[in-house]
Amino acid sequence: MTVLLALLLQVGPAPAIEPISPIPEELQEQRERTRARRNAYVEVLPETSRLAQCLTRTREDPGAAANEAHEWLTAAGGPDRGDAAQCLGVAQARLGQQSQAAGTFLQARDATPPGDHRARALRGGLAGGALLAQGNPAGALELLDVARVDAQAAGEEAILGQIAIDRAIALVALERLEEAETALETARAALPDNVDAWLLSATLSRRHGKLDEAQARIERAAVLDPLDPGVGLEAGVIAAMAGRDDAARKNWRSVIEAAPGSDAAATAQAYLEQLDAP
Structure with a gap:
């Protein structure tokens, strides 16, 4: 089945990372995963x-x-x-x-x-x-x-x-x-083990600039589904915004390894190139 379907907020520039998009793709993709679940x-x-x-x-x-x-x-x-x-x-x-x-x-x-x-x-x-x-x-x-x-x-x-x-x-x-x-x-109270609820919460916290809260929420999402490409992408963006470039690279490379050839992998590769651009 969605998702399901877009967060618009971007608060502050991420270090070496451009805003994901006016309507972030990670939540559009998450809508599809929500619909399937x-x-x-x-x-x-x-x-x-x-x-x-x-x-x-x-x-x-x-x-x-x-x-x-x-x-x-x-x-x-x-x-x-x-x-x-x-x-x-x-x-x-x-x-x-x-x-x-x-x-x-x-x-x-x-x-x-x-x-x-x-x-x-x-x-x-x-x-x-x-x-x-x-x-x-x-x-x-x-x-x-x-x-x-x-x-x-x-x-x-x-x-x-x-x-x-x-x-x-x-x-x-x-x-x-x-x-x-x-x-x-x-959503988190009703579905405490739902990765979508935690991933979306992490994204919203990150877009509010609440990086510690975003980190805690994305870690919970990663426990629930460590192979979810959306989780890896978001974890990398949060790390980059916090100035933890090595952690960002690790997360994005994990997306490429876990889902080669996917849209998520292409996004992760683009993020890596932006991060490592001179």
């Missing part, structure tokens, strides 16, 4: 249910799954329409059709009984995530705020944490930075 709670369903089987199909052949889900949705009535629309939305998202997916997830949410707060939170959160991936943080935040209320009513910490991560990305894109930090606090 979301499967852990999106698909906790009885294996024999039609929705579970349809969601499995979206991983194997999203195009065929989209056709099957559309036929299911056309014929379905009552709560089944919510299940069918959820599967269709997942298939559309896997096909990169984020605009269509957002509308389909909303259709799924609206077909869900008002008392089923878990499903409404999940489907509303997916709709918000699709809009975020489409580059519409304001629209995403509106949907995510509604989904957050449903997640709280359902007592679903996992869904609440993922919604909080997406809310943080949307809030920073809208330059509402204090609210973004609050959202990430919620």
Whole structure:
């Protein structure tokens, strides 16, 4: 599945390092990893249910799954329409059709009984995530705020944490930075072992110039997933800003070794060249 989807803040120049970009790529990439990890709670369903089987199909052949889900949705009535629309939305998202997916997830949410707060939170959160991936943080935040209320009513910490991560990305894109930090606090509390929550928190702290806090947070992310290229990139930037050039080089070289040929490796190589430029 995102991410998910951009932090805009850059506070102060890093030693020998240019700002990553107006919309930093590391968080756009992190949005994709967040979306993939979301499967852990999106698909906790009885294996024999039609929705579970349809969601499995979206991983194997999203195009065929989209056709099957559309036929299911056309014929379905009552709560089944919510299940069918959820599967269709997942298939559309896997096909990169984020605009269509957002509308389909909303259709799924609206077909869900008002008392089923878990499903409404999940489907509303997916709709918000699709809009975020489409580059519409304001629209995403509106949907995510509604989904957050449903997640709280359902007592679903996992869904609440993922919604909080997406809310943080949307809030920073809208330059509402204090609210973004609050959202990430919620994410870390709900998902203390989620590498995305700690990586995004480290990035936000670094962009505020809070390097000690950023270092502590990126170290926690590295414990959770030492091979995550995003963690290595961010650890290197934090080290460079703190004047620890050798540590920065070590982190960026680890990204190149762990993910050769990837976009992250190309970014790491560019950082190394900037750091070592005369």
